[in-house]
Amino acid sequence: MFNGLTLAAFLQEEQRLHGLSPDLAGVVEDMARAIKQIAHHVSQGALGDVLGSTDAVNIQGEVQKKLDVEANDIILRCHESSGRVAAMASEEMDSIYLLPIGERRGDYLLVFDPLDGSTNIDINLSIGTIFSILPCPRGVNEPREIDFLQPGRNQVCAGYAIYSQATVLVLTLGRGVHSFTLDRQIGEFFLVQRDLRIAPQGHEYAINTSNWRFWEPPIRRYIEECHAGETGPRGKNFNMRWMGAMVADCHRVLSRGGVFLYPRDLRDPNKPGKLRQLYEANPIALLTEQAGGVASTGRRSILDLMPQTLHQRIPVILGAREEVRLIEDYHLDPPLQSM
Numbered sequence: 044m045f046n047g048l049t050l051a052a053f054l055q056e057e058q059r060l061h062g063l064s065p066d067l068a069g070v071v072e073d074m075a076r077a078i079k080q081i082a083h084h085v086s087q088g089a090l091g092d093v094l095g096s097t098d099a100v101n102i103q104g105e106v107q108k109k110l111d112v113e114a115n116d117i118i119l120r121c122h123e124s125s126g127r128v129a130a131m132a133s134e135e136m137d138s139i140y141l142l143p144i145g146e147r148r149g150d151y152l153l154v155f156d157p158l159d160g161s162t163n164i165d166i167n168l169s170i171g172t173i174f175s176i177l178p179c180p181r182g183v184n185e186p187r188e189i190d191f192l193q194p195g196r197n198q199v200c201a202g203y204a205i206y207s208q209a210t211v212l213v214l215t216l217g218r219g220v221h222s223f224t225l226d227r228q229i230g231e232f233f234l235v236q237r238d239l240r241i242a243p244q245g246h247e248y249a250i251n252t253s254n255w256r257f258w259e260p261p262i263r264r265y266i267e268e269c270h271a272g273e274t275g276p277r278g279k280n281f282n283m284r285w286m287g288a289m290v291a292d293c294h295r296v297l298s299r300g301g302v303f304l305y306p307r308d309l310r311d312p313n314k315p316g317k318l319r320q321l322y323e324a325n326p327i328a329l330l331t332e333q334a335g336g337v338a339s340t341g342r343r344s345i346l347d348l349m350p351q352t353l354h355q356r357i358p359v360i361l362g363a364r365e366e367v368r369l370i371e372d373y374h375l376d377p378p379l380q381s382m
């Protein structure tokens with residue numbers, strides 16, 4: 044058996060050494076319990092009744108997969124009677140989720156994408172769960188949507204699970220980014236890496252290049268220079284990856300560097316981006332910054348943005364500090380802005 048620190052022991056250490064709130068530790072442990080249950084369903088594949096779609100469409104306009112709904116319900120069930128959260132919100136639910144009458148309200152708001160990358164489910168490729176924990180405004184016993192509309196810098200915890208060869212939980216409590224791997228035999232998460240760091244320079248980029256014709260000039264310029272490789276202005280060769288699941292691409296960035304981009308594109312000028320701020324961009328942005336990277340819309344820090352609606356979408360460019368700063372500089376370049 045792996046003899047590293049279990050998640051529970053890590054959280055006890057955080058309480059002992061850094062004053063982590065026992066209730067916040069409890070929310071993390073409840074989320075880990077939900078992730079273990081989701082991991083079990085995901086691992087069933089075609090052998091379980093988990094593949095395929097429902098006939099429902101969520102608020103995002105996306106057909107809900109069976110596992111989307113199952114994962115969402117598992118997370119709700121793991122938290123609604125804990126007395127640690129005051130309310131929850133999810134990519135799969137139009138409005139916020141108020142606890143059943145009689146359940147004690149806690150100090151935290153939980154926001155999550157229960158299954159990110161759903162289009163990968165039926166083809167057995169990586170998917171994940173992304174979560175963000177916000178403080179519930181003091182004195183609020185029945186939270187409203189507006190109580191969730193906090194900038195990402197308010198998060199007290201952010202993390203994701205990636206369901207792949209192994210089930211890996213990556214987590215920050217504001218003191219670095221730490222990675223845990225699930226031992227399925229005994230049902231424990233073990234700490235396998237403390238303080239993940241993203242190298243300031245990178246040579247891998249992740250973007251869906253089929254959207255090329257919709258990109259703004261600064262993004263085209265950056266990607267063209269990556270394509271030009273060592274013969275071009277960057278003087279080095281780049282590699283490209285696109286997993287179709289933000290959690291998988293961003294796990295690679297956190298694990299071996301590079302940059303992830305889902306920029307604003309001109310397909311629908313009213314849509315500032317594809318990825319949702321509260322439960323995709325904000326938690327991954329906090330993890331990125333905690334690992335020494337930068338998370339930007341191209342024009343400003345993601346974590347400083349005040350969300351206007353629960354399912355707000357924003358542009359996302361994150362990863363290696365020097366790469367993201369270069370992309371931000373391209374957004375400031377006046378000749379390009381006029382294009």
Ligand code: P6P
Nearest residue numbers: 159160161251287288289290318
């Ligand atoms: P596209 C998954 O649906 C998701 O929200 C992210 O996880 C992923 O990075 C992106 O959309 C993929 O979008 O346009 O390449 O299918």
